[in-house]
Amino acid sequence: xxxxxLEFLDRSRxxxxxGKTQDWQDMGVDLVIDRREGYYLFDMDGRRLIDLHLNxxxxxxxxxxxxxxxxxxxxxxxFDMGNHxxxxxxxTALAEAMAACAPTPDLRYTAYGSGGGEAIDIALKTAxxxxxKRKIVSIIKGYHGHTGLAVKAxxxxxxxxxxxxxxxxxxxxxxxxxxxxxxxxxxxxxxAAVIMESIPATYGFPMPREGYLPGVKSLCERYDALYIAxxxxxxxxxxxxxxxxxxxxxxxxxxVVGKGxxxxxxxxxxxxxxxRCGGWLxxxxxxxxxxxxxxxxxxxxxxxxxxxVQRPEVRTMVRFIADYLRAxxxxxxxxxxxxxxxxxxxxxxxxxxxxHEQGAKPxxxxxxxxxxxxxxxxxxxxxxxxxxxxxxxxxxxxxVLRRVEIAVDLARDEVQGRRRPH
Amino acid sequence: MxxxxxxxxxxSGSQAALEGQADLVLERAQWASTVYQRFGRGQxxxxxxxxxRRAHERxxxxxxxxxxxxxxxxxxxxxxxxxxxxxxxxxxxxxxDYINPRVDTAxxxxxxxxxxxxxxxxxxxxxxxxxxxxxxxxxxxxxxxIVLSPHPAARACCVDAARELSEAATAAGAPDGLVQVIExxxxxxxxxFMSSPKTRLILATGGNxxxxxxxxSSNPAIGVGPGNAPVLVDDSADINLAAKRIVESKSFDNSxxxxxxxxxxxxxxxxxxxxxxxxxxxxxxxxxxxVERLRRLLFHPQGFNIECIGRDATWIxxxxxxxxxxxxxxxxxxxxxxxVEEPLSREKLCPVLSYLVARNLxxxxxxxxxxxxxxxxxxxxAVHSMDESVTMxxxxxxxxxxxxxxxxxxxGAAGIGTGLPPxxxxxxxYFGRSTVGENIGPGHLVHWTRMAYRNDEPFGDYEGRGRAxxxxxxxxxxxxxxxxxxxxxxxxxxxxxxAALPDREAxxxxxxxxxxxxxxx
Numbered sequence: 001x002x003x004x005x006l007e008f009l010d011r012s013r014x015x016x017x018x019g020k021t022q023d024w025q026d027m028g029v030d031l032v033i034d035r036r037e038g039y040y041l042f043d044m045d046g047r048r049l050i051d052l053h054l055n056x057x058x059x060x061x062x063x064x065x066x067x068x069x070x071x072x073x074x075x076x077x078x079f080d081m082g083n084h085x086x087x088x089x090x091x092t093a094l095a096e097a098m099a100a101c102a103p104t105p106d107l108r109y110t111a112y113g114s115g116g117g118e119a120i121d122i123a124l125k126t127a128x129x130x131x132x133k134r135k136i137v138s139i140i141k142g143y144h145g146h147t148g149l150a151v152k153a154x155x156x157x158x159x160x161x162x163x164x165x166x167x168x169x170x171x172x173x174x175x176x177x178x179x180x181x182x183x184x185x186x187x188x189x190x191x192a193a194v195i196m197e198s199i200p201a202t203y204g205f206p207m208p209r210e211g212y213l214p215g216v217k218s219l220c221e222r223y224d225a226l227y228i229a230x231x232x233x234x235x236x237x238x239x240x241x242x243x244x245x246x247x248x249x250x251x252x253x254x255x256v257v258g259k260g261x262x263x264x265x266x267x268x269x270x271x272x273x274x275x276r277c278g279g280w281l282x283x284x285x286x287x288x289x290x291x292x293x294x295x296x297x298x299x300x301x302x303x304x305x306x307x308x309v310q311r312p313e314v315r316t317m318v319r320f321i322a323d324y325l326r327a328x329x330x331x332x333x334x335x336x337x338x339x340x341x342x343x344x345x346x347x348x349x350x351x352x353x354x355x356h357e358q359g360a361k362p363x364x365x366x367x368x369x370x371x372x373x374x375x376x377x378x379x380x381x382x383x384x385x386x387x388x389x390x391x392x393x394x395x396x397x398x399x400v401l402r403r404v405e406i407a408v409d410l411a412r413d414e415v416q417g418r419r420r421p422h
Numbered sequence: 423m424x425x426x427x428x429x430x431x432x433x434s435g436s437q438a439a440l441e442g443q444a445d446l447v448l449e450r451a452q453w454a455s456t457v458y459q460r461f462g463r464g465q466x467x468x469x470x471x472x473x474x475r476r477a478h479e480r481x482x483x484x485x486x487x488x489x490x491x492x493x494x495x496x497x498x499x500x501x502x503x504x505x506x507x508x509x510x511x512x513x514x515x516x517x518x519d520y521i522n523p524r525v526d527t528a529x530x531x532x533x534x535x536x537x538x539x540x541x542x543x544x545x546x547x548x549x550x551x552x553x554x555x556x557x558x559x560x561x562x563x564x565x566x567x568i569v570l571s572p573h574p575a576a577r578a579c580c581v582d583a584a585r586e587l588s589e590a591a592t593a594a595g596a597p598d599g600l601v602q603v604i605e606x607x608x609x610x611x612x613x614x615f616m617s618s619p620k621t622r623l624i625l626a627t628g629g630n631x632x633x634x635x636x637x638x639s640s641n642p643a644i645g646v647g648p649g650n651a652p653v654l655v656d657d658s659a660d661i662n663l664a665a666k667r668i669v670e671s672k673s674f675d676n677s678x679x680x681x682x683x684x685x686x687x688x689x690x691x692x693x694x695x696x697x698x699x700x701x702x703x704x705x706x707x708x709x710x711x712x713v714e715r716l717r718r719l720l721f722h723p724q725g726f727n728i729e730c731i732g733r734d735a736t737w738i739x740x741x742x743x744x745x746x747x748x749x750x751x752x753x754x755x756x757x758x759x760x761x762v763e764e765p766l767s768r769e770k771l772c773p774v775l776s777y778l779v780a781r782n783l784x785x786x787x788x789x790x791x792x793x794x795x796x797x798x799x800x801x802x803x804a805v806h807s808m809d810e811s812v813t814m815x816x817x818x819x820x821x822x823x824x825x826x827x828x829x830x831x832x833x834g835a836a837g838i839g840t841g842l843p844p845x846x847x848x849x850x851x852y853f854g855r856s857t858v859g860e861n862i863g864p865g866h867l868v869h870w871t872r873m874a875y876r877n878d879e880p881f882g883d884y885e886g887r888g889r890a891x892x893x894x895x896x897x898x899x900x901x902x903x904x905x906x907x908x909x910x911x912x913x914x915x916x917x918x919x920x921a922a923l924p925d926r927e928a929x930x931x932x933x934x935x936x937x938x939x940x941x942x943x
Contacts, residue, residue, distance in 0.1 A: 070438035075431045089430055172464035207901030240900065247903050299432050307427075313446040316598045326898035346900045358624040394452045 001030055002045050008032060028365040031373065034158070036063035038227050039389050039396060041373060048080070050400055052374035054387050056233045060260035061308055062389055068263040071304040072297060081295035090296035090303075097303050100271055100308060103229075103243045104251040107272040109281055112294025116232045116258030117145025119269035120195070122288055123254045124149045127193035127226045129287075130277040135191040138227070140173045141379040143202035144195060144230055153195055155202075155379055176206055179215045186223035193226040195256070196218075198244035201233040203352035204360075204383030205344045213248040220253075228279060232258040232269070237309045237390050240318050240347035247346070253277050263305040268298030310325075314390055322347050328401035332408055339412040350386040351377065354411075360384035362414045366407035372400060390411055431652075440614040447602055448620035451540040451567035454599040454678040459537065459565045462891035463521040465595060470512055470562045472594035473587050473601075477508035477555040480586060484551040487579035492547050493630070494732030494771075499675035503846075507555035511844055520564045520868050525884045530875040532585050532884050535567040535868045538623040542615055544636065547679045548732065548771060549846055550576035553627055556846040558587050558601055563868040569621075570603040571612050573628065581605050595894065616641060623867065627847050627881045637855070646847050646860055650769040651679035651799025651831050652790035654816050655806040656783065657691035659828070664806035665699030669829030670704075671804075672773045673751035678732040681802045681835035681848065683759065683822075684769055684778040685793045687786045693779045697754075704751040707733070707777070708744065713755045713766070715742040716774060721765035735773045760792040767880045769797050783812065794821050800854025802826070802835035823851050823859040837861055 009032070012021040012359065018146045031049070035042040039062050041049045054060060057196060061068065075090075085175045095110035102108075111126070113119040124136055138144065138153040145151065152171045159165035172191070174181040185191065193367070194216055199205050220227045229252035234244035236257075241247050243255070254277055258269035273281070280287045308314070333340045342353030350382065354360055360376035363384050367374055377383040433439050442502055461469075485500035520711045523534045541556040556571060561568035572580030584603035591600055604611065612632075616624055616639035624643035626636035633645035655664045668683055688696050697707050708716060719742040720727055735753050739746040746753070752773040760767040766776045780786035790803065802824045817825040824842065826834035837844035843861040851859025858866060875881050900906040 053501055065442070066438040066440040067433065070436050071431055072432045074433050074436075078431065093428045093430050099425040100427060164454045210902050210904055212902065215869070247900060249904075303429070304433075308442070311446060313450040313599070316450050317446075317453060320450075320457065320895075321900040323895040324453075324457075327895055343900055344901060346903070347898075391446070391449070393449055 005030070005032060005045055008044065013308055020288065027361060029368050031368065038062040039392060047254055047371070048176065049137075049368070049373040050396055050403070051389075052372055052400065053385065054389055055259065055264070057238055057260040057387065058262060059264045060236055060238065060265060060390055061305065062391055063264060065263060065265075065308070067308060068265045068301055068304055072265050072301050075297050075300035079296040079300060080291060081297060084289065084291050084293065088294075090299035091294045094294075094299040094303050097131065097306050098257070098270065101242055101306060102272055102276075103255065105248045106251070106253075106274040106276070107255055108275050109273040110270045110277045111273060111281070111288060113258075113269045113271070113290055114267050114292040114298075115271045116256065117147035117150045118290060119256045119258055119271045119291060120144045120150035120153070120230065121147045121418075123228045123256050123271040123273075124153070124193065124195065124275055125288065126254055126271060126277055126280060127228060129280045130283075131224065131226060133190055133192040133225075134170045135172060136170065137172045137174060137185045137191050137194045139176045139203075141176070141203040142173070142195075142197060142200055143379065144197070145232075157243065176200060176203070177209045177212050179212065179219070182216055182386070183219050183223075186219050186225055189223050189225075191223065191225040193228050193233060193298045195228040195230055197230045198234045198239075198250075199346060199349050201385065202377060202379050204353070204380035205346075205349055205375030205385065206380075207344050209246060213245065213250045217250045217252075226253040227249075227254065228252060230256050231311055232256055234346075236260040236305070237318055237389075238348045240315070240322065241414055242310065244346065244349070260299060260309075261302045261305055263301045266295065266298040266301045267292070268295060268302050270294070286389040309390065317392075318347055318390050320394075321388055321390070321397055324394075324397055325350070325388060325401065328397075329404070332401070332405045335405070336404055336408050336412050339416065340408050344383070348388050348390060351386075352384040352386050354382055354384070354415075356415045357382055359411070359415060362411035363407055366410040366414075367403065370403045370407050372403045372407070426703055428654045432439065435610075437614075441613050441618075443611065444614045444618050445620065446620055447481055447569055447604070448542075450599040451569055451602060452620060453566065454597040455537065455539045455567035457597040457895055458567065459755065460894070461565070461595075462893070463519060465893065466521055466565065467516075469591050469594045469596045470559060473562055473590045474508045474512040474555075474559055476586055476590035477559070477583075478505055479503040480764075481508065482584070484579055484583050488576060490552050491579050492550065492576050492732070494548055495678045496732075496734070500549075500941055503549060503552035503675065503679075504555060505845060506838060506844060507552045509558070511556060511559055515563060517769045518563075518864065520864055522888050523884070525545055525882055528883040530877065532873040532882075533870040534873070535565070535890065536871050537868050538642075539566060540620060540622045541566045541568045541621055541625060541867060542623070542641075543568055543570050543625040544612070544628050544632055545570060545572045545576065545580055547573035547575040548680075549625040549627075550580050550677075553846040554580055554583055555587070555715075555917070558584070560864045560867055562591065562596070562600070563864045566867050567600045568602070569615065570601070571607050571615065572603065574607060577605075577607065579633045599927075600788055613639070616643075625847060627644055633856075639662070642857075644847070644849065644858050644866060645856050646680075646862070647800065647850040647856060648769050649682070649801035649848070650684045650793055650796065651681060651802045651804060651822075651835070652793040652820065653683040653686050653804040653806070653831060654786055654790060655686060655688045655692055655696055656786075656809065657689055658808040658812065658814050659692070661692060661695045661804040662699045662809070663674040664828070665696060665705070666703045667806070667828070667830045668775065668804075669700065669703040669705050670750050671734070671832040671834075672719070672775050673829065674832045676732045676734050677752075677773045677832065678771050679832040679836060680771070682770075682771070682832040683804060684798070685757075685767055685774060685778060685789075687778050687780055687789050689786060689794075690779060690781070700754050704747075704749055705754050705795070706739065706744070706750045706752070706773070707754045708756065710756070712742070712744045713757065715744055715765055716753065716755050718742075720770060720772070720774060721768070726768070726770065733772055738772060738774060760789050761796060767793060767796055783815070790816065790820050794853075798822070798854075800850030800852070800856060800859065801848060803833035804829065804834070821853040823849065823853070824861070846931070861902055879887070
């Protein structure tokens, strides 16, 4: 490590976030990202990493996609964030573009936040207003963000620390893939909404069993609860379709979009709301105010992001990338069957499962040392989040597989204590 | 109210947008080619056959569409060309293998085909669909993906034809994206495609500017320049047959093939008979005044009048104010000079043949060289003669790489009815500032990795040791989606397959357990 980096890390600990800065050093990942381009990150010491973390799909199209840079620059010559109180050209244009590609034409309105958490809060507030009920059901180990309501719907790790966990029984959590538990939670007809990540990301992408998500949706209908699809990580073609929930045959009442929609260039997120649920938008349109939510520059970038991901070439690419990586990963798995025990996959949403309760951490570290950046699942560290971008090149896909094979081998030796002499 | 897509900030003309578009198309092609290279020869041949069948079936439709859209050429002839670039092309190369390694035990060399991968192909307006068929089939024969760039004047018919061939390919099992077409080609966009590092080879058929741009792109390119074929008829030739063949060639698709004869050069002994023979073959030999009218119609100060490209002889005669019989197939324009001062000695993609009488054979050959010096270097020429000393002298002197003998040049130089490889891309070689001097064929889309052994040591045994072709990629599972395929994990390579089998004792136990279960029921 360069002296410049050592000195920088000290400053980072001192002025920014001592815990986070140090944790990465302890995990053997001394990454300080400097330059970035396409799916490459360059550490401040110059080392290149292929990005398979993508910040949960934020960099779905890669870092600083040239068309997004261009449209942001061009947009900045005409727009700024805009005045959030008034009808605005870019906000409505994006709302129309969202409605045009929504899973169902019912999702007509778009309400904006500046990030995914805020958009989740909008969705939950909307559900409460529409149903005049307070309870929210979510999944144990689900993850929806860190704002007021979103954090309560997620794992207590992030709420208790700030004494912000639910204390009045309004937020109920049930196990994933368990329809009986879900029915028990909904039976009292006092639930406003069920909020579901179509595939729970931070929980390591456990895949919904066949029929689970449509089953949840039917239960919602039976017990007068709304279904909120959290498509923050799974949307925008990552599943091979525009929205992952449609792959499972679910038409949500409210859908939350974030991360990738920003193109990684200008923060923006939104909740798509059906006519039936959007009563507050008529009753008191000022009900949710967000100065930076739906910033018009963000809208300009988001419209270009939507246009790019809907090109026919992207659909084909996703299929090639998914099939190719799967075939390669299966070969690696066959070589290390006692350590690399599972592949969870839906399109480019993938989790690699290892036979050790912290197994993904050494894999992450060895991948890092071998030029690939992929992160373990915070809420299930047996699983490595493996998130290739929708525009990954054939050459980089091959590079990824080559490096994964090396890293899995090293991690297995480390975990199983059979490190070979070098 | 329906939602509309409204572009507030339009960046479509920016370099970033052009590069973004090209990059996506070319990367999809790269993926498609990578997967396609897993296909064995049988699968490749099935795909090629399916595409050729579709091209053949649709030959007439796209001949009509091309004539309708461009105004160039003759439907019946375009149909023939569209067909020639379908099934006969595939049959011509059926025994050529560009997929499997070849073993040369004598030289102790093994050659493994390595396709270019992503071929970028420019299509001309003159022979749009025939060239399209031809380039697509060449690419598919050789494990390549292809991106087609139509000429703007023939855009619609090419886009539709390309889509049809792409559909036929995928229906026959080809990976998606193996055949792509640029739907809205513009010069800046085409330049971006040509200079992209993801383009591995450019096949440029078209105008000189486009071909030069292809060569300047920094990518490997096979460019094809314009023609301007001289044809020599000496008095040893069967004059009537020569006239008939030249008329047949000049009237074929109204001279739109760049291999068509431009200037007929003959000798005093044959002059009168040849004129009579032309007249007898439905050619109109023009008077000096009519020649002047033709000159004014065909050549503007800026060059050839594109309105006349591929028009038939009677249309041209009428426009020029020349009275000819309705069945006239070509116009013969006697001239006295070759060179910059005589526009009629340049390339004419219409059924007008310039005609010059040289004093003797040496002068005739000198004039033929002058024709090609003016335009069409490296392209084609023809000679009609029964005297091999004449044909040899002519062919060794003219600066071009195809000289057809006693045959129509339009068809013959393109490999129709001659032993030359059938092609719609004529290599103009070093004379024509190109890399390739042959008729372009599938072989030009592949390079070979050559394994070589020492001469004085034994060669390895490669008999029956082909490349492994795994075929299409298995579809990755979409976990939890009804009907999604299940993953197949290959057997662990670290362990021999037999070790995974239960041993005899374990087997006996299993059988015993099964029996017990059966007895319980």
